[in-house]
Amino acid sequence: MPISVTNQDYGRIHLVADSRRQPLLASSVMGMLLFVLIEAMLFAGMISAYSIIRSGAMIWPPPDQPRLPIEETAINTAALMLSGLLLFVAHRRFRRDRARARTPLLLSMLLGAVFVVFQGVEWVALIREGFTLTSSSQGSFFYLIVGMHALHAVAALGVLAYVALRLQRGWLASSQLAAAEVFWYFVVGMWPIIYLVVYL
Amino acid sequence: MAETLTAASSHGEHAHGEMSFWSKYVFSTDHKVVGLQYMFTGIFMGLIGGFMAYAFRMQLAFPGVEVPGYGLVSPVDYNALVTNHGTIMIFWVAMPVLVAAFGNYLIPLMVGADDMVFPRLNRLSYQVFLLSAIVLICSFFVEGGGFGGAWTAYPPLSAQSQYNLTPLGSSLWLVAVGLEFVAFLIGGINFITTAMNSRAPGMKAYDIPMIVWMIVVASIMFMASVGPLLAGAVMLFMDQNIGTAFFDPDRGGDPILWQHLFWFFGHPEVYVVLLPATGLVADIITVFSRKKLFAYRTVLYTVFATGVLSFTVWAHHQFVAGIDPRMAHVFTVTTLLISIPIAEMMFVYIATLYGGSITLTTPMLWALAFIAEFLIGGVTGVFLGASGADIYFHDTYFVLAHFHYTFFPIAIIGFYAGISFWFPKMFGKMMNETLGKIHFWGTVIPFNLIFIPLFVLGASGQHRRIYDFSHFPNLSAPWQQDLRILATSALLVMLAFQSVFLVNFVWSLWKGRKAGKNPWKSNTLEWTAESPPPHGNWSELPTVYRGPYEYGVPGRDSDYWPQNEPN
Ligand code: HEM
Ligand SMILES: [Cu+2]
Numbered sequence: 001m002p003i004s005v006t007n008q009d010y011g012r013i014h015l016v017a018d019s020r021r022q023p024l025l026a027s028s029v030m031g032m033l034l035f036v037l038i039e040a041m042l043f044a045g046m047i048s049a050y051s052i053i054r055s056g057a058m059i060w061p062p063p064d065q066p067r068l069p070i071e072e073t074a075i076n077t078a079a080l081m082l083s084g085l086l087l088f089v090a091h092r093r094f095r096r097d098r099a100r101a102r103t104p105l106l107l108s109m110l111l112g113a114v115f116v117v118f119q120g121v122e123w124v125a126l127i128r129e130g131f132t133l134t135s136s137s138q139g140s141f142f143y144l145i146v147g148m149h150a151l152h153a154v155a156a157l158g159v160l161a162y163v164a165l166r167l168q169r170g171w172l173a174s175s176q177l178a179a180a181e182v183f184w185y186f187v188v189g190m191w192p193i194i195y196l197v198v199y200l
Numbered sequence: 201m202a203e204t205l206t207a208a209s210s211h212g213e214h215a216h217g218e219m220s221f222w223s224k225y226v227f228s229t230d231h232k233v234v235g236l237q238y239m240f241t242g243i244f245m246g247l248i249g250g251f252m253a254y255a256f257r258m259q260l261a262f263p264g265v266e267v268p269g270y271g272l273v274s275p276v277d278y279n280a281l282v283t284n285h286g287t288i289m290i291f292w293v294a295m296p297v298l299v300a301a302f303g304n305y306l307i308p309l310m311v312g313a314d315d316m317v318f319p320r321l322n323r324l325s326y327q328v329f330l331l332s333a334i335v336l337i338c339s340f341f342v343e344g345g346g347f348g349g350a351w352t353a354y355p356p357l358s359a360q361s362q363y364n365l366t367p368l369g370s371s372l373w374l375v376a377v378g379l380e381f382v383a384f385l386i387g388g389i390n391f392i393t394t395a396m397n398s399r400a401p402g403m404k405a406y407d408i409p410m411i412v413w414m415i416v417v418a419s420i421m422f423m424a425s426v427g428p429l430l431a432g433a434v435m436l437f438m439d440q441n442i443g444t445a446f447f448d449p450d451r452g453g454d455p456i457l458w459q460h461l462f463w464f465f466g467h468p469e470v471y472v473v474l475l476p477a478t479g480l481v482a483d484i485i486t487v488f489s490r491k492k493l494f495a496y497r498t499v500l501y502t503v504f505a506t507g508v509l510s511f512t513v514w515a516h517h518q519f520v521a522g523i524d525p526r527m528a529h530v531f532t533v534t535t536l537l538i539s540i541p542i543a544e545m546m547f548v549y550i551a552t553l554y555g556g557s558i559t560l561t562t563p564m565l566w567a568l569a570f571i572a573e574f575l576i577g578g579v580t581g582v583f584l585g586a587s588g589a590d591i592y593f594h595d596t597y598f599v600l601a602h603f604h605y606t607f608f609p610i611a612i613i614g615f616y617a618g619i620s621f622w623f624p625k626m627f628g629k630m631m632n633e634t635l636g637k638i639h640f641w642g643t644v645i646p647f648n649l650i651f652i653p654l655f656v657l658g659a660s661g662q663h664r665r666i667y668d669f670s671h672f673p674n675l676s677a678p679w680q681q682d683l684r685i686l687a688t689s690a691l692l693v694m695l696a697f698q699s700v701f702l703v704n705f706v707w708s709l710w711k712g713r714k715a716g717k718n719p720w721k722s723n724t725l726e727w728t729a730e731s732p733p734p735h736g737n738w739s740e741l742p743t744v745y746r747g748p749y750e751y752g753v754p755g756r757d758s759d760y761w762p763q764n765e766p767n
Contacts, residue, residue: 023397027318035385038427045428133442137452140445148434
């Protein structure tokens with residue numbers, strides 16, 4: 001990686017040490033991977049807690065709770081997967097011709113935003129039907145886990161927006177794109193697991 | 201190409217010249233300043249934690265007495281004092297001092313870098329940490345007082361304010377702990393990335409000083425274990441404030457679930473603070489016995505094994521919480537297994553000392569005391585790991601004395617070892633040896649006099665977290681009360697001797713002998729920088745040619761061989 005990229009990465013000049021080596025993994029990517037490790041354990045904690053409560057319950061789902069919108073969410077899941085795929089396309093294009101990465105990147109963000117908005121609409125409908133944080137332990141876990149995922153999705157969309165801005169200005173380093181990708185793939189990859197465990 | 205680049209030349213592009221007090225000491229991104237900020241905050245919190253121990257120990261030795269400097273300790277106060285003493289000592293003393301202060305100060309210097317990889321994240325880490333400390337301190341003063349449901353915060357006590365009587369205090373406590381975790385996660389990302397990506401040319405994996413390795417492994421363990429507890433903390437917070445019932449069995453929740461989430465983190469956490477202490481002890485004993493570390497690679501593999509194993513032992517804290525006895529067997533086995541690598545590490549250190557030319561400087565005394573005292577903690581832990589014996593010992597002062605024999609060597613002895621060793625580097629002056637030794641004996645002897653009586657009391661059935669033992673006829677025999685008074689008196693002596701350290705610290709800063717670059721004739725890279733190192737650490741960054749422990753190499757004129765010397 002050329003020095004100028006390293007320096008740009010952190011907006012700092014005095015990171016000379018970094019440029020004296022050729023790290024296997026750029027620091028920004030490694031930092032993001034570590035962050036993702038933490039968050040993966042966070043979700044692991046919530047999902048195993050959910051499984052324990054669910055397997056210990058006499059009847060599941062708890063009585064008088066509305067049915068979760070499985071079919072609609074399946075479509076939404078597909079949208080999110082597609083978004084991940086588009087980001088990968090952006091990555092491929094970025095390597096050859098930076099300008100052509102723009103469209104798939106923006107489309108990927110758009111689909112990500114659609115996912116989040118659709119999720120919000122779903123929540124409103126569920127709350128209308130009496131399915132809330134406190135209506136049952138299913139409700140508590142549903143909003144906890146899905147909400148935590150939504151929070152990550154929004155944060156990752158913010159990171160992608162920052163990346164898009166830098167791409168626009170021509171300042172985007174490939175390590176920055178890679179770090180943002182790690183974050184988004186985590187959000188995308190986490191979702192099918194949540195869908196399987198929480199919805200089905 | 202980059203080898204010719206020097207820190208100085210690149211610094212030129214920044215106007216580092218005159219920085220105001222604020223940008224130099226308060227909002228600095230320099231890893232050394234951040235490290236010292238963590239250290240001083242940790243010392244300050246340690247004084248609070250020690251003061252709390254003083255207040256509740258006085259109550260135990262002299263029930264109902266007006267404690268000088270505190271006043272009457274009410275039952276509710278007692279609970280809050282014990283809870284916050286434990287929380288502070290672990291999360292606001294052991295963690296910031298051992299992991300963050302030494303990690304920040306030493307990692308870039310020891311791997312030959314000019315700063316952390318993410319300096320601004322580093323500053324953010326400290327700021328979040330400071331905020332967490334402020335939130336915790338505020339929680340003592342809100343209505344109802346500070347949280348009193350023990351540092352383990354088991355629900356339903358912690359979840360429902362009709363039980364804990366501290367509606368606001370318990371939520372603030374939770375927020376403070378959560379913020380503290382965030383601070384260390386940010387810091388940990390920096391430690392690992394810096395140690396992996398910013399090492400000096402030539403520094404291979406086995407040339408990294410032990411303390412750097414240990415802090416890296418500790419950070420990885422912290423990151424891998426804290427997620428479930430963070431999830432638990434969010435759930436507990438919601439139970440407290442939004443009316444969910446994650447941990448309420450009446451409404452479909454499960455209180456034992458919290459215990460799993462807590463101890464899945466809680467046990468690895470013990471190793472998170474232990475490893476940095478063992479790392480700095482390794483660095484100190486090699487310097488003062490002028491010998492190579494015995495079996496460097498074995499120590500490293502041992503640490504990795506410990507790291508992995510430590511994720512499989514957590515339920516030994518729950519032997520009497522109603523878990524399946526067959527599960528208890530499994531956790532007994534894993535717990536006894538994990539004592540093997542730790543014991544091995546201690547033997548490796550003893551083997552390192554064997555046949556060395558030992559100088560008993562103050563840091564060396566602390567390092568040796570660490571080994572001796574920690575061994576007692578480790579050996580008594582074996583009793584508790586056996587689920588059968590633990591049914592009797594659980595929640596007695598035997599457990600309490602056991603974990604203080606591990607935590608005190610880690611947090612207090614480890615800190616004194618580290619600070620007396622690196623003080624010359626941090627501040628450019630030598631500490632006074634005579635005062636240092638007075639402080640050493642004045643700390644270590646009373647420490648044993650506090651906790652040996654507590655072992656005895658624990659074995660006689662004395663329970664933890666009890667406000668006044670005179671309410672229990674079979675725990676208030678005169679000899680038992682005498683032992684309590686002995687422990688408290690020893691604590692008073694020990695606390696008094698800490699002033700010797702403070703005096704030594706301030707006096708040495710002001711009047712201490714100039715240290716020079718390398719007063720201990722040590723090999724590692726930090727000793728090749730100025731004392732104290734300037735911003736950027738070196739004018740020309742070092743290159744590494746060998747491992748960190750080449751002391752007393754036959755056929756060389758000097759008995760040490762710095763890592764950066766070509767030959
Ligand atoms: C300064 C000397 C110290 C003394 C005299 C002391 C004494 C005590 C005593 C008597 C208790 C139990 C009170 C009770 O159960 O009613 C206690 C609890 C505890 N201490 Fe210490 N301690 C000291 C230092 C430390 C250090 C350095 C650490 C950790 C780094 C630590 C961690 C804890 C923890 C985790 C608890 C459990 C709190 C709880 O039950 O929730 N202590 N200490
Ligand atoms: Cu444990």
